[in-house]
Amino acid sequence: MRILLLNGNTSESITQALVAEAQRSAAPDTVIVATRCARGAEVVASRSAEVVAANAMIEAIAAFKEPYDAVLVAISFDTAVSALRELLSVPVIGMTEAACHVATMVGSRFGVVLPGERNAAIYRERIVACGFEPRLAGMRVIGSSAAALYADPDSAVVSIRIAAKALIDEERCDAVVLAGAALVGLQRRIQPEISVPLIDGIACGIGMLESLVRLNFPKPKSGSYAVPASAQLQNIDPALAALFAYPAALQP
Amino acid sequence: MRILLLNGNTSESITQALVAEAQRSAAPDTVIVATRCARGAEVVASRSAEVVAANAMIEAIAAFKEPYDAVLVAISFDTAVSALRELLSVPVIGMTEAACHVATMVGSRFGVVLPGERNAAIYRERIVACGFEPRLAGMRVIGSSAAALYADPDSAVVSIRIAAKALIDEERCDAVVLAGAALVGLQRRIQPEISVPLIDGIACGIGMLESLVRLNFPKPKSGSYAVPASAQLQNIDPALAALFAYPAALQP
């Protein structure tokens, strides 16, 4: 099985860290292939940069010519997940929704540690959109931005540990989701000191996709995730235009 | 006051219809200026085409050099509204959220008539995201797509009338929102036969924006709608890159 890890950030070093975590998490016979956006932000840190990333992610999919069986959206806002799920016939999951699914399989309510005050509302909106709010116990913000934490992982570790403990003590959560692609892998250093599962979206996303691939559902033929009708989009990247003109072409 | 109507579709004729409706709805001293996406779909009809439209809408804003006091997102999925609200210092509203606000000012619960089976989930997700679901009485789908209805307005009128009456009788709604930019203006032909307000997003959006401009709130300095930090986005349209590099430049 080949899972395509699609990074919505342009950072090559974050992509490598994400791939490394994905490989640590994957089953022995799962191959991780990866691509990243050819344009946009090093680290997406705003609602507007996310819009650019979403478009660039679809372009990256249109440009990616190797085979794959599933797509892991490796940006913690779960950017473009529903668009890709519609467009492709293979399973698609976002790293944060995957973490929330797993969190609700291991406990009653979960907390979220996330980087950057301005991102708190964005993550909450994502959780509401997925319908997980009844299971959300609380959120804690660390650091000023994902990029700042990425630049100083030792400091990030300290902050995450404090925030996770606060969620457990004050909100009584049974699991803690660690949001933010830039923080990938840090949960492995912090888990030993935390009394409940510390949940990373990449590891969860790989697991969920391995299951979905094996479940082998047909592509929907009705509803909002059916293959869209062929459309002539103008003035866009030719590979992207071809994807919209022949959306069935990507389907097996 | 100058309101910028930003069409997420590339269709010039729909843009003209939207502007005409906006002008009919506006106060005497409101000037409607308009722009549309330079690339993407004639009529956005899928989650994936919406992603392309969102990016193109931010490009269109970056390219639009005339002054304006507010932005009406004139595509009924409310595409890119939160990104634009973050990026700009002027008020931004989507036509569907505006319609829902007004619907809940005139009655207890509202219904939604919308074009195209595959769009029903998308509109519902938008309504949930806005928090209006407690006031949503039901939805009815007409036609196969917005484009098909746009091409045959007389038939659309008949379908909308039947669907609106079904919502009133079966779901007991006190107002009916007519979703779909392509259907703009048809409510004027149908309202006389409908027993509750038939609500169009363009008229409502203009009204809400006129109020917001007059309220003259400061641009948030904290939270997820504060001006984002300057960011170097790569390989994108130069005007768009400038917008991300100097996000404050668009602020008064």
Next chain:
Amino acid sequence: MRILLLNGNTSESITQALVAEAQRSAAPDTVIVATRCARGAEVVASRSAEVVAANAMIEAIAAFKEPYDAVLVAISFDTAVSALRELLSVPVIGMTEAACHVATMVGSRFGVVLPGERNAAIYRERIVACGFEPRLAGMRVIGSSAAALYADPDSAVVSIRIAAKALIDEERCDAVVLAGAALVGLQRRIQPEISVPLIDGIACGIGMLESLVRLNFPKPKSGSYAVPASAQLQNIDPALAALFAYPAALQP
């Protein structure tokens, strides 16, 4: 356009303050006319006094013989809004629901600063009734009552500022609603020091009503906001009795 500001309190000085704020907020061609309850409490401060105010407000409407195009319910419990919306053919809005509408147009979640511990539950019930609870981030109480704060505006300014900052820092809200008719206008002194929009119901109510008047919806002919059947109410004020006997008479 003439908007009738209907104060549910009997206080003339608060009425004047409300009118002054309404005039500051209104479009140039909007005329504010006002009336207040002829009986009841100076400042409504309980659920039971609100019941008396509601009745007195309908009496005040029955007694008010000048023309108007819309009614702003200028008491922050939004007293009698649904009754007046049913009875009248012109748009009616409450100041607190108007503030909540606007708050959700400018940010993700909002906080509420309100006077008097005993009022917190009443405002929450109002917000739940309107369906805005999914967007409510938190509430903070200042002072012992609206009347006490009204008597000492300098102290109120200090308390509001502290409470608003607490909501922003601790609940991460993107907007703060300032509830309480007696506090009207104070937001103008406090806004400069607050990092998100500070929202007053009178200004918002005027804006929403200006839009609704321009939208010019027909009076519903079905549902719970249609004109009620003529009813013979006994032993009530004659003008009020006439209003119930000929409810259509107030309709254009």
Next chain:
Amino acid sequence: MRILLLNGNTSESITQALVAEAQRSAAPDTVIVATRCARGAEVVASRSAEVVAANAMIEAIAAFKEPYDAVLVAISFDTAVSALRELLSVPVIGMTEAACHVATMVGSRFGVVLPGERNAAIYRERIVACGFEPRLAGMRVIGSSAAALYADPDSAVVSIRIAAKALIDEERCDAVVLAGAALVGLQRRIQPEISVPLIDGIACGIGMLESLVRLNFPKPKSGSYAVPASAQLQNIDPALAALFAYPAALQP
């Protein structure tokens, strides 16, 4: 124990029917005393008539000089319940909220049969306000108004039976609430043919109040149900004014 049945309608015959049902439901040592509004509508049938009724109900309480241990609000909109609960030191319950409490004690979800299309939204708002919506399976409307059904009970029986069966079959409810004070007692004729409990608010209200009286809770000293501060309300009925001036006087 003496329970005061307070009818929000002025109809003497409905009051007698309500008292008769209350007496059939009460424990042997419970005495039912009753009063009704001295002004307002024979049968409240609109949001605006309810406002008049609410004021008249507080007046009726102020005028009622016999002792009582609890108040049953015997109007199915539960008019003025929270105001009376605040003002009095004895337990107060509304007939519809009482029915909903009981319905959720005997089954998983309940349905509601109610008179008059225009009332459906009002009952739903009441159920939402009480927090029972998660347990509401559906609603069915019968007849044009409560008054019309009251005038033809045999026809009402047929309509209720059909509606209750539809709720059971189509919404799979485990209990059916029969709303509408004018329909009081009809459940006794219909229950034998209905496969789940058919629930009447008067019988439930008596039962809940008997329990609350025995539980003998202290009047709250904090929060929104504490005794309000003494207030000078002007131009109102003297007995009512006295009630507001000395709210503690009604407390034991």
Next chain:
Amino acid sequence: MRILLLNGNTSESITQALVAEAQRSAAPDTVIVATRCARGAEVVASRSAEVVAANAMIEAIAAFKEPYDAVLVAISFDTAVSALRELLSVPVIGMTEAACHVATMVGSRFGVVLPGERNAAIYRERIVACGFEPRLAGMRVIGSSAAALYADPDSAVVSIRIAAKALIDEERCDAVVLAGAALVGLQRRIQPEISVPLIDGIACGIGMLESLVRLNFPKPKSGSYAVPASAQLQNIDPALAALFAYPAALQP
């Protein structure tokens, strides 16, 4: 009327305390009979021990041969309530759901004081299942377990008092539910110092059942609470097997 108090714990001393509280709360003509589990935990303190208790409770019912008119589930997780409600034709209520019903009859939102960190999620899940979450203001945990508090009631009184006051001050609740069968009766010592009703499930459960018995609803003939079909359960206690084989035998 005879109410069967069914203790899900095997502790005889707690059973006696529960019966004493029930007798203090009951109407003069109500007789309390009681039984407890013949096997399982002295004090149920985990999700798994609750499963054993649930089975033992049904066995206890099967073994109990005296007549009774209603069943009070006297274990604060409301263990096996829905199973017993299905199986029996008499009313069944759990002590915690009964307390929540009463709490919402006396105030706007309620708080919960409960023993043992690990139980907080269990009580919350119960409250969500009952649909009371919209009325839940907050929870506070005292002590390490119910058993520890039961062993030291003076210390428990201090802790409950502090927790109840915190809920009132910080969450602005209008009532406080005291959860935990082992704490039964302590509310009588603490109430005088608490400004809102302090609510105990046993007293409330008795009251609700007295009402339900008097309401005399028929056993449902449809839905999930109808008498289940006769079933041959193997390798179980003979009295229990007889109950499943002839479920109608327990019905009047």
Next chain:
Amino acid sequence: MRILLLNGNTSESITQALVAEAQRSAAPDTVIVATRCARGAEVVASRSAEVVAANAMIEAIAAFKEPYDAVLVAISFDTAVSALRELLSVPVIGMTEAACHVATMVGSRFGVVLPGERNAAIYRERIVACGFEPRLAGMRVIGSSAAALYADPDSAVVSIRIAAKALIDEERCDAVVLAGAALVGLQRRIQPEISVPLIDGIACGIGMLESLVRLNFPKPKSGSYAVPASAQLQNIDPALAALFAYPAALQP
């Protein structure tokens, strides 16, 4: 990896069918081991039989001495899942919650086809408890009971097909969950004619558990899923008593 399939029914033939489906769904290196209740109902069909099954399931776990890495609760009411999750250190999932997780990974809202009118409320309560209700589009009931459908699979196939199509057409769901352990495997015959994924809990449960085992979270040390304190349960099966006395013994 060894997954223990724990059937809450005593039927050996259903157990074999469940194991067969589990094996079809599992990864090549996953070994399915199975056990079933030694006592209780052939096919659990009521809330009360479920209580007996829950106890028997814990006994079966206590009696099962082979090693395993995870537990799949193979009874569609997800009986005893939270108790087992608390008691064991390995991952535990219920087949219906697993199906709901997967359903929300492939579409916007899902429908449920389920056997037996009386079970509809039970499944809905389970979905509410898991927090999936915001994603539930609707439910359809087929047949009189799971046992009846199991006895006539050809007829069951016809009924499921009709019900699934109704959910897709009338509720616009993007996925259909087929509930009921007795129906296991039928989805393979029906899927080809259904336009959206038809989701079976066994296949999903195996997939989710394979992921959870690989994620290798530590057993919680706090909260409601930490190992419970040692408890002396009396008069129970010795193996079960040992499990409660030394709950850590089952932990790695």
